Amino acid sequence: MRLQDKKILITGGASGIGLASVERCLEEGASVVMSDLATSKGEALAKELDAKHSGRCLFIPADVSSTTEVDALLNKMQQELGRVDGVFNNAGIGGLAPSTEVTDEDFDKILQINLTGVFRVARAALKIMEKQDSGSIVNCASILGVFGQSQTAAYTAAKGGVVNMTRTLALEYASKGIRVNAIGPGYIDTPLLEALDDELKQFLIGMHPLGRLGRSEEVANAFLFLVSDEASFVTGAHLMVDGGFTAGKS
Ligand SMILES: NC(=O)c1ccc[n+]([C@@H]2O[C@H](COP(=O)([O-])OP(=O)(O)OC[C@H]3O[C@@H](n4cnc5c(N)ncnc54)[C@H](O)[C@@H]3O)[C@@H](O)[C@H]2O)c1
Incomplete structure (x- = not known):
């Protein structure tokens, strides 16, 4: 078991990449706090997973755009686990x-969730990890954290911010034994892409040299590596999980 006895928090855990990551961590022996804004969906999923994985999955609701809710989430996790x-x-x-x-x-909403939300959760976790002298934080960035794309000004600003903030937090907390990394998914087939029409999806598929969209489990596997002790000498990295999307760009 690669995460035996580890206590892991996953935000946005009730769907897509987050849900796949909750499942992979449970399979590898971790106790997992699934957090999400979608309370009833999250509670139902966590209850099912908790029963399947001998009481190791707990749902704690939180909106990452609220400092009060995020601080309460981390405090509750520490109390419970x-x-x-x-x-x-x-x-x-x-x-x-x-x-x-x-x-x-519109712009502020995306930044509040996708950038400040990442900082809020990291800050609350770092306060606990500092006292432990250990911890591993993985931030979800994107191929759009390093390349632009038309009509996504706020999203690309937020994800670019996540990539560079990851480096700063990695430098700042390395001496405390805390690693901070980011993952850069290409286009992954999750509910986030539901709004895109088929023509756009086909176009996006064509931009990945591996010739398809990614799967949530493929990003979850990268998270599993980065969060685990297998990545003990990896910090400040932005690991692309993008089917080659960025390989031909510079
Ligand atoms: N799907 C892709 O193609 C893709 C590509 C690159 C990066 N990403 C990133 O991966 C991450 C997960 O995306 P996904 O594709 O699994 O999406 P998704 O829509 O399937 O899941 C996102 C989850 O986040 C939750 N959420 C939304 N706002 C929240 C808030 N304020 N507080 C707490 N939870 C909130 C939602 O309820 C949902 O359960 C996101 O950060 C996304 O930007 C996705």
Whole structure:
């Protein structure tokens, strides 16, 4: 078991990449806190997984755009499980619109969840990990954290911010035994892509040299590696899980 006895938090855990990561961590022996804004869905999924994995899955609701809720989430996790060994800062939303039509509110909402939300969760986790002298945080960035794409100004700004903030947190907390990394998924077949029409999906498939969209489990496996002790000398990295999308770009 690669995560035996580890206590791991996954935000946005009730869907897509987050849910696949919850499942992989449970399979590898971890106790997992699944957190999400979607409370009833999360509770139902966690109850099922808890029964399947001998009481190792707990749902704690939280909106990552609220500091109060995020601090309460980490406090509750520490109370219930005693420690926080790993975090997947995965909660996020999409946003596709011509930039001239994006209001301040639209822009702020994406940044609040996809960038400040990542910082909030990391900050609350780091306060606990500092006292433990250990921990591993993995932030979900994107291929759009390193390349631009039309009509995604707020999303690309947020994901670019996540990539560079990851490096800063990695430097700042390395001496405390805490590693901080990011994952850069290509287009992954999750509910986040539901809004895209078939023509756009086909176009996006064509941009991945492996000739398909990614699967949530493929990102979950990268998270599993980064959060585990197998990645003990990896910090400040942005691991691309993108079917070759970025390989031909510079
Ligand atoms: N799917 C892709 O193609 C793709 C590509 C690159 C990066 N990503 C990133 O992967 C992460 C997961 O995306 P996904 O594709 O699994 O999406 P998804 O929509 O399937 O899951 C996202 C989850 O986040 C939750 N969430 C949304 N806002 C929240 C908030 N304010 N507080 C707490 N939870 C909230 C949702 O309820 C949902 O359960 C996101 O950060 C996304 O930006 C996805």
